[in-house]
Amino acid sequence: MADSPSLSTGFTSQSIQNTLHQVATSLPTPRKQNIACDACRNRKVKCHQRVGQEKCSHCQTKGYPCTFFVQQATSEKKRGTGSTRRRGSSISSDQVQTSLLAAPTTPATPTTPRLPATFNHPSHPVGTSGHQSHSLSTRVSDDQNNIMQLILYLLTPEDPSQMPTYLSNGGYRGYRHTGHEKNYVSWGEIGRKLEDQVFRTEFALDLVEVYFQICHTRMPLLSPDEFRNDLRKCIPSNLLAQLTMPVSFLQAPQIHSADPDRTVHPALLAIVLAWGAKFSEHPILVQDRTENGGRSCIAQTLLSKSREVAEAEKVHRVATPDHIVTALLMEPLQSQNPNDPDGTRHFWVSCAIRHLFDLQINHRSSKDNFVNGELKGTLRLAWWIAVLGDAYCAAFFRKKCVIEDEDYNIDVLDEEQTEAHHAGNMNGTSSAQSQYHSWMMAAHAMARCARLMARQLWRPVTEAEGIPAEQVYHIAKLLDNWRDEYLTRVGVPSNFQAEWDFVAAVSACSSDAQFHVLWVVLYNAIDEFGIREFNDATRSGQSPSRLVNYAQIEAVKNRVSDEALRGALRIAGLAGVLTSNGYLRLDPNVLHFAIYAAGVLLARLGRPEVRACVAGLQQYGYAYEEAFSQAAEIEQLFNENGSGLLPDTQFVDPFTHS
Known part of the structure; x- marks a missing residue:
């Protein structure tokens, strides 16, 4: 990266301070204040104060004490003295x-x-308060x-x-x-x-x-x-x-x-x-x-x-760059146990997005308003991290996306970066920049797919009526397109070299696993809600097999099922290799959900490959404690659906077999 x-x-x-000074100096001249003693103020008469005399003429004539308590209290209240x-x-x-x-x-x-x-x-x-200042x-x-x-x-x-x-x-x-x-x-x-x-x-x-x-x-x-x-x-x-x-x-x-x-x-x-x-x-x-x-x-x-x-x-209320970064760093630390009251609620990433909206980072024209290039670059990077976090969090944890496709018109790469990327004219750190740009474009495309899934799968009408077959076709097509265009570029290659460093290996495994777990998410939604056309036929007392497009719908259901199983096995293989290298002990919650979702599916099917997911979650548990409970949950689920206790299993190396 x-x-x-x-x-x-x-x-x-x-x-x-300079801004406040400019605002203060641009204000109109304040009107002259009429200072009256307490007695004249109460009687609402003009207070004549003569230089050298302790009392005004009115108090001197009437023999009243000439005090200014009310005026002093009012002035201190306006100045904010003592607060x-x-x-x-x-x-x-x-x-x-x-x-x-x-x-x-x-x-x-x-x-x-x-x-x-x-x-x-x-x-x-x-x-x-007052005119005090610190050196x-x-x-x-x-x-x-x-x-x-x-x-x-x-x-x-x-x-x-x-x-x-x-x-x-x-x-x-x-x-x-x-x-x-x-x-x-x-x-x-x-x-x-x-x-x-x-x-x-x-x-x-x-x-x-x-x-x-x-x-x-x-x-x-x-x-x-x-x-x-x-x-x-x-x-x-x-x-x-x-x-x-x-x-x-x-x-x-x-x-x-x-x-x-x-x-x-x-x-x-x-x-x-x-x-x-x-x-x-x-x-x-x-x-x-x-x-x-x-x-x-x-x-x-x-x-x-x-x-x-x-x-x-x-941090959640005031839009500053520090607060945006803090909120984005806060979200991945939250527990991924849905029953945990302190677990992830899509809250902190939503706060960061609102702040980015306030600063108009989602507008293409905003880049011309930043004199500080470093600040512009940081906020643009924060925007794309927020886009990814929002989409994945919504798809994985059944939330509503804060960002929609029409909410921004900025490109993943600036025009000059896009031209250099396609032309290959990246001197200096050309290889690293090219890999980073490829990863960013692939991640954005996957985020848009995850955003669509969240928007279509987790609606109340979908829960009640089922998923329209047309949406299943559309999502499957998007996933196929992503596989064809990006998986070989950012996923785990078949000619994996052992000398890869931690960042390269885990980044490739993360892109690979995030893609495959979306098939698992789609399969779980179909399994839970069903296909709307089939549900409508059943509710009307008809057999779904009598539908005109029954064979086509059944074929796509079977394909999603096959891809989900293949994806779960792929994730288990990746988890096995990363666990054996101790990399999951160092992963900042990127692969957590994919390993858990794959483990649950494999345990439901009684597949012994689930052992890799259990071992991976146990290694995750040293940093994210809820992973210990998730590993125990998967083991219990396998014991209920499999053939006894989980065996120690030899896994096919995913880096040499697709």
Whole structure:
């Protein structure tokens, strides 16, 4: 996969201040305010105040005390004195719109550790009352304290009786009765190690590196050097000097950003740490899984708290590049168990799509509105990842697509990229770019097919009446066309070479499996809902065999059944090879559904090849805990439909046999 454009996470706090300054200087001159004392204000008479006298002429004549309490209270209310005002930014392609959102201050319990009351992050700058302003050194100190407190919050075990709650103003409440340090007892030796700030910081940085080594290669939405640089600025220099881990973070090159105050977004940091915990082999996590039957309490805590931080930071409400990336990274982390209340609900990818709509990334004309080429490239890549995620999530989990075909008019490749791709004029990284462009075009074509399937198969009328035979023909034809045009280009080739690297092997297997599982999805829908023409004949008391087109409908049903079985066997073979190489332990939830769906179908048919799916899900379980339960479910289903317990099976290598 080609290197992604680096991420520029939006407009800087300085540009927001400049915009506010321009708006303020363009406002009309305010009218002159008439200041009256309380007595004159109550009597609604003109207040004559003379220089050098303590009382106005009216109060002096009547002997009244000349006070200004009402005027002072009114002025302070208008200025917002004593309250915290929070600016939330909504970024369009050509301007920044800002608004002031009042954020109530929540008092902290004396024994409660909490983050500072302000979170001076560029995406959510916090205004202070009056004319106070922080110096650069003060802002840097605040950012460092905020991020270090955030890491402490994320890596603190949850008290079952007092669930911690992350506040939008940068703080959190919880542990009212015992204090957070006593909760580390629930993590035993693990907790005692994480109490040390140096060890805790090194552990967090290790999770960041794991994310970039494993997850970033599949969804390259971040610039590693830029992210490391933003995070490094949040670590105090005295603590940074104590870090001895030989991680690339310490040697990351300095990035001279246009905004020297820019720091890492808290929600983005939280989700990166949650990703890293899924795949890290850090001794702390190995011990954690060993003590909890293969499941990680730390990884689950990080995932739960990353959702809380994202919600508190208004990731789902405010359209910024950081929030789009955070939402897209959040969706694949969710459980794929439909009975899990925290499972995938198509929520986060829908949020990212709404933000992309707000920024008009789906319009071809929007590319001319981006001066920052890196930002344009990042948002375009985010758009296509959202398109794929929306289509697959809808087809696999029976959701309604957010994106439809007519919702965008941008091309997978720009005009100049398309010409270069067809002409083969790609110098430099020509091979990588060509492979990436082929993959993108194939993935988009498959996404459109999956989108059509979701739109036609998961409608209430389809559930009630069945699938029209015409739609079955159409979907089968689209899948055939995709196979003919793309499978040999992006799928697993017959001359597979063992020296393929992880990314190349897993990318090819993913494209291959995603195509074959769509046949399984189509077969399951026909098996559950039936063909509408057959259902109508049965309901009217006729035999379906008497229909004029009975033979044609029956033929396409049989073909879908054959393709589904062939696809399930193909996926089982791919899973067997990937499992034997340990690759599924490192797959960020791309092949999960395909392996589970293929395993269920093979178990229903009593096919012993299901063993590969079970083994694959068991390897998946180290990162996605619901896979353990899914593997047990498939084993039980096979035992009910097969001939006894699952045997150890030798599989045909799918790389040498199609």
